Amino acid sequence: MALFPFFGRAEDISPPDIEAASLRSDRFRLERETDWRRLEAIVVALEKGRPRRISDDDLLALPVLYRQAASSLAVARETTLDAGTLGYLESLVRRAWFQIYGPRDGFPGWFRRFLAGGWSEAVRALWLEICIALAVMVAGTMVGWLLVARDVEWYHRLIPGEMSSGRAPGATREALAASLSGQNDAEGLTVFATYLFSNNSAVSILAFALGFAFGIPTVLLLVYNTAVLGAMMWLFVDAGLGWEFAAWLSIHGTTELLAILLAGAAGLHIGRSMAFPGSQSVLVAAESSGRRAATVMVGVVVMLAIAGLLEGYARQLLQPAPARAAVGSMMLLFWITYFTVLRRRSATIA
Structure with missing residues (x-):
């Protein structure tokens, strides 16, 4: 004693x-x-x-x-x-x-509040990082396009053979057009949708996790992934299939690319708070930004699940390019509406 x-x-x-x-x-x-x-x-x-x-x-x-x-x-x-x-x-x-x-409701109540304003509020708080991530993704797409336009060998360096699935320089226009067609095998679509969801989730989570290294690896990851997109865009535009490729991509891409954009912005938000903590300590700044970024990432997982369904089912089942573009445009309009117009009403209710 x-x-x-x-x-x-x-x-x-x-x-x-x-x-x-x-x-x-x-x-x-x-x-x-x-x-x-x-x-x-x-x-x-x-x-x-x-x-x-x-x-x-x-x-x-x-x-x-x-x-x-x-x-x-x-x-x-x-x-x-x-x-x-x-x-x-x-x-x-x-x-x-x-x-x-203590809180009176469980997960259902939390999820309702999350959809009714918590998610959109967290996204709005990341507006600067979203702008930065968008600029990086646009730059990455341009880099991929210009590299392949200058030397087609860059296409094979950016896109592995197993990923291209026959979409490569030298392929005929008919072969490229056939690669954009749908599949009617329901079992195959289920496996494909699961694979796409897992792959895109891994990319998004990695972009978020790399933010702890002051956001630099997140920027590099966004550049690489959008360079792949730019290389593939050049391929189809060069073959005269730009509209068909845009429609093929838009049906899921308006959701998927936005999800990756938000994941990258979440990673950059953490990295920026650690690099410039202001009057707070680095750990306190990282903790505060981490909670906000984690809220955004919950929404990213929801978006990726929707994108996986669109990519694995809707894109394969809808053949006409106008139909695909219509679905993609509606999804883009939905997300813009949710994060802009409806968010103000939700925040008031909350």
Whole structure:
């Protein structure tokens, strides 16, 4: 034993003093234990989801009992009562606080608030990073286009053979057009949709995770992925299939590319807060920006799931280019509306 706050060093304490302190501790517990047990019974009933078993008197007394227990805990900490009583009070006060002040709804309620304004609010907070990520993606697309236009060998360097699926320089116009056609195998579409969702989720999560390295790897990843897009765009435009490729891409790309854009912006947001924390410490700035970016990433996962379904099913089942472009345009309009017009109404309700 080290120090007693009221009696000096432990070796200087006489047996009568120890006995007096013990009596004070016992008296303190006995005077308040009845209220503690009453509060515990109410908390247990609430934890088990049985509020009907609690009497009206106990419900009315709950706030008072909680404050008394919190006050007892403060006194116990100051007078160093026995560890058992102190631990019991700490647990009781913590459990009671959660039942009185803790959240009342679970995941469904949280998800409703998330869709009703939490997500869009987090996205709006990243407007600067979204602009930066958009500029990087546009630049990456232009780089891919210009590299392949200058030397077609860059196409094979940017796009591996297993990824091109026959879409490569030297292919005939008919072969390229056939590669844009749909598939009618439902089982194959399911596997394809699952693969696309996994791949795009990995790219987005990586773009977000790399933000902790001050955002530099995130920028490089965005440049590379959009350079692949630029190379493929050059291929189809050069073959006179620019409109068909744009329609083929838009049906899922308006959702998928926007999701990757938001993921990259989330990563850049964390990197920027770490590089320029302002008056905060780096850890505090990273924690604050990380919570906001994580909210955006939950929405990114939702968008990627939708994009995977569009890419694996709708794009394969809808053959005419105008139909594909119409779906892609509607999805783009939906996301723009959600993040601009409807967001203000949602924020007001919240």
